[in-house]
Amino acid sequence: MPEKLPSRSEDFSEWYNQLVLRAELADYAPVRGCMVVRPYGWALWENIQQALDRRFKETGHVNAAFPLFIPMSFLEKEKEHVEGFSPELAVVTHGGGEPLSEPLVVRPTSETIIGYMYAKWIQSYRDLPVLINQWGNVVRWELRTRLFLRTLEFYWQEGHTAHATEQEAIEETLRMLDVYADFAINDAAVPVIKGKKTESEKFAGAVMSTTIEAMMQDTRALQSGTSHFLGQNFARAFEIRFLDQNNQLQYVWTTSWGLSTRFIGAIIMTHGDDQGLVLPPKLAPIQVVIVPIYKNDAERSAVLETAQRLFHELQAAGLRVKLDGREEMTPGNKFYEWELRGVPVRLEIGPKDVQSGSVTLARRDRPGREGKSTVSQQGLPETIRALMNDIHRSLLERATAFREAHIFDPKDYAEFQEVVQRGWAFSWWCGRKECEAKIKEDTKATSRCIPFEQPGGSGRCIVCGEKADQKVYFARAY
Amino acid sequence: MPEKLPSRSEDFSEWYNQLVLRAELADYAPVRGCMVVRPYGWALWENIQQALDRRFKETGHVNAAFPLFIPMSFLEKEKEHVEGFSPELAVVTHGGGEPLSEPLVVRPTSETIIGYMYAKWIQSYRDLPVLINQWGNVVRWELRTRLFLRTLEFYWQEGHTAHATEQEAIEETLRMLDVYADFAINDAAVPVIKGKKTESEKFAGAVMSTTIEAMMQDTRALQSGTSHFLGQNFARAFEIRFLDQNNQLQYVWTTSWGLSTRFIGAIIMTHGDDQGLVLPPKLAPIQVVIVPIYKNDAERSAVLETAQRLFHELQAAGLRVKLDGREEMTPGNKFYEWELRGVPVRLEIGPKDVQSGSVTLARRDRPGREGKSTVSQQGLPETIRALMNDIHRSLLERATAFREAHIFDPKDYAEFQEVVQRGWAFSWWCGRKECEAKIKEDTKATSRCIPFEQPGGSGRCIVCGEKADQKVYFARAY
Incomplete structure (x- = not known):
């Protein structure tokens, strides 16, 4: 059997790195900071894409494709935007063997080039x-860089919308944040907190940035999706105007919102355990793995026949199922491998099961005996669906309980400095950049968000003691 | 009503360019040679993707993602490959404000970087x-450059496979060409001819390139998908080796195959007419558009009620349907717009239809009265499915008949030079590069493929008169 993973408590960071490689989610590319997303990781991303894309289409959005290359001058049109992104740009200076007259930036995000096209396409309300x-x-x-969490190239979706009124654009910003939260909670079983970013943490060029923040098992925060209200900043920079119903020329109001392959990191670090990945059933590339167990040829043919019948039955019911029929591998080693890869349900079938019309189900989220049950082959798809729903609910409950147990309300700044080393602080903040900067300097914790859900009333800033009317989550973050 | 399109006979090239823009499939990007694929064009591409991806998965393939950037030195490892691609490279020389020690190429194709990873992943048979x-x-x-047909950046899929034996890799190459042909014929109604590329036309680095070639309505050929047998060229360049069953270290045999957004150009130029796009029903983003027709408020509410009921019924039956309820637009203008955009079936519904329980269906492939029929609202989804199947069949027949009428078997080189100006020549060729080059120089026609389907026997080379044992398609091409 291969070497064990480091445990999470031993070295969380190394546990993560090794798990990503050994579960074959991703690999290091030969270009610094880039990743290869391997088939298992990409299948997970495709399921994330489908879960989101369905929601985008339900809320009236359509997909399109804008160029990879952006003229450098475009970025410079929005002052905060270029300041935010210029240290991070990859620049194409040569094409077809010739130096280019204007360097091209490989898009870090597409507000500018999409803004340029919207100015062409939008004329009227x-x-x-x-x-x-x-x-x-x-x-x-x-x-x-780290695989999924921070890579030179990453995969994402970026929504870009233009509206006639400020209110409509703000509503869109919040609607898409809700879409992200709904996806995170109901498909990924990742509990998230919705809120606003502070001024110093917002997107370069936004009027307001909103975010969903999740707590990983090392208690660090992971920004899992963001939705920005851009006001008229990009509309003015790119002259995106329309004739309103009174025939007046107006600037549009825009939004942008994105969720990336980083979210795979959130799934790994929210649910994984010392045996490996624990994938949420709705997104798992393989939801059920069937492992046949036999000792001799006679048993083999009976077991495989039943295994194949159940495989087809589950597949026909729309489950993503795999029959692991490898001959050269013991059942024990198969268990180990599929646990490492986080398959939510393992179905074991042996000669006794064939005779009695039963199978054993093992749920990945509860390792060992406790997670095993023997069930009838009758109505197996429904049994497994119910089990997957229960697994989803358990994962979400466990992650939520973990988060709640690691959110603190420190009574003073001394305690604050201590708690942010082992959790999040939810503290009053006066709103001044100086206090936020002091926290970052003293503790490496940053403001994660000003949650929409506030206790009400007012308090004293955890740093300076001045009057504060909002509570903020502070945490060390990925 | 907007200005008419130029007709195909008047100016085919301008008909194409204007149609792509006016049907809102794509637009010119502010970077030379790049395109923006607009939502309607991207929805068409998404349907192409699904149709292909399903076939890839059925034939045992999985998806993954490899980096955009490739170290320049990688391309240089395969001599023919770098010679073929180096004039076409975009090069990143700066990252994060610093010059790079080794320039990075923006991938023109991914054999090299994928080869590097395969060498890491493959150890054993x-x-x-x-x-x-x-x-x-x-x-x-x-x-x-031209929208879809040839753009600096384009979208595609690239399959890369590695095999233990030469035979298996050749089988894979041909299997994937069959997948492309099956997709082209049965989903896009684009008839294609399968064959091998000549040495001078093959992919840089391939041992054998195979292709599907389609004839556009101006009789030019469009290479619509290619599948390459790469032998051990990339395996040697990247040291992709495995221990075989006898414990011997062997190089793998690889293939690659791709189909791109260029195929959208094939669809436009195979089926389009002077009124606009004619989209094949299986790929059309909107398969049925419902246009309600009424003169006053009383009629309006009755007509809209029925229109909405039918809309939901068709949608529930899995059809991609749109109800065009725009108030500010006449039915005539709606007809014009949806004809331009190539929707296969238009459903017209007026007050009389409401009373009699009927609707009028107009098929896009037969404009005017001839393509209209009045049918019962009962069983409408089945009626429309049958109609779409008939449209598919008609499109394929029409395109095939057009192609057959424009393939010539010229008796001598003088006639050859004439026929390739108005069609394809299917002629004996001795296999020498000199004869192929002379054809290109004299006529601008190139060898499109050596079709797998050969008449047998032998003949005389159309250029030099020497003995020839294969017939080849020659044509001017996109």
């Missing part, structure tokens, strides 16, 4: 709203 | 075959 999403790759020249 | 596909974007620095 009848053209609004424009609700477009793009699935694609972007590049940000990061110095410290 | 048990790891073979590796059957991976990637959906993504690539960049080739083309000088003369």
